[in-house]
Amino acid sequence: MDLDHEPATRAHEARLWRDDGWTAKVIKNGDDDGWAVEMTQEGEDEPALVGPWTMGRDKKNPKPLDSAAFITLVKTASEVLRRHEQQRHALLHKNVTIDSGSDRLRIDLDIIPDEYEPYAELSAHNGFGEELARVRVQPGFKLSRESAADWVANNFARPS
Template identity: 60%
Template sequence: MTTTDSPDHIPLQEDRLWRDDRWTARIIKNEEDDGWAVEMTRHGDPEPALVGPWTMGRDKKNPKPLDTPAFHTLVKTAAEVIRRHEQQLHATLNKSVTVTARNDQRVRVALSIVPDEDNPSATLTAYDDADDSELASVNVSPAFRLTASSATAWIESDYARPRS
């Protein structure tokens, strides 16, 4: 049995539960009021990517059943939420600043942080802005603050490892 053939990945279309090869949509009781909510979970993820309100059915008691257009809209929305989260995380862990250094050389300094619960690390790298060639690279503390001033100071120190 392959991973996509496991019981959690077999396509399913019920009123309150839809599943395809990548996503599961589940209608749940809204814990905050008398209504309903829908949660979208990407297979393999520990938590739903999206939880939102769901429409009541005509009887005003039960939820409106899931259907193909609603499922596709939910998949698109949940995938966008994940994409934005990944972009935000990338921006948090990867920063860069371009400065003019000695001899009017434009240098792009990049900070790349590797999050790790036990041993986080970070690398500070300088690139020639003209041809993107690497000028220097050093390990720094993940708490290092990359600013135009700290980049310039690093360049002017002949790329000596900054103090934490």
């Protein structure tokens, strides 16, 4: 986040609610005659959540935003972002545990998705969490118990 960037001013309007780093904006649903609400976190260009919004009593205009709806929307959008981050973490960080002699080793694969030169790092940790080895590998390296055991058996030499 840009530290020179002024926080957005608070707004509590029928179709625009801005508070606590989030903006809820009720918009016309392009697909039909209904309405949608988009939730955007401060500093982001794209909304974290876009969903249908309730019609008002006149069945023409949207229901006005209010504090309770805004709180619910913030919780929902935050959960969407949290799940997205968990999924991204699961794609980029994998580990297996293997037995090696009298020690149990945790082998980690951390993918670094650099735009120009992506790579991965393979590391081994003993039962106390101490790092025993670390090597750079191709980002497509397939970590399995078998590939981890082979790496350990080869004295942590960089896999080909």
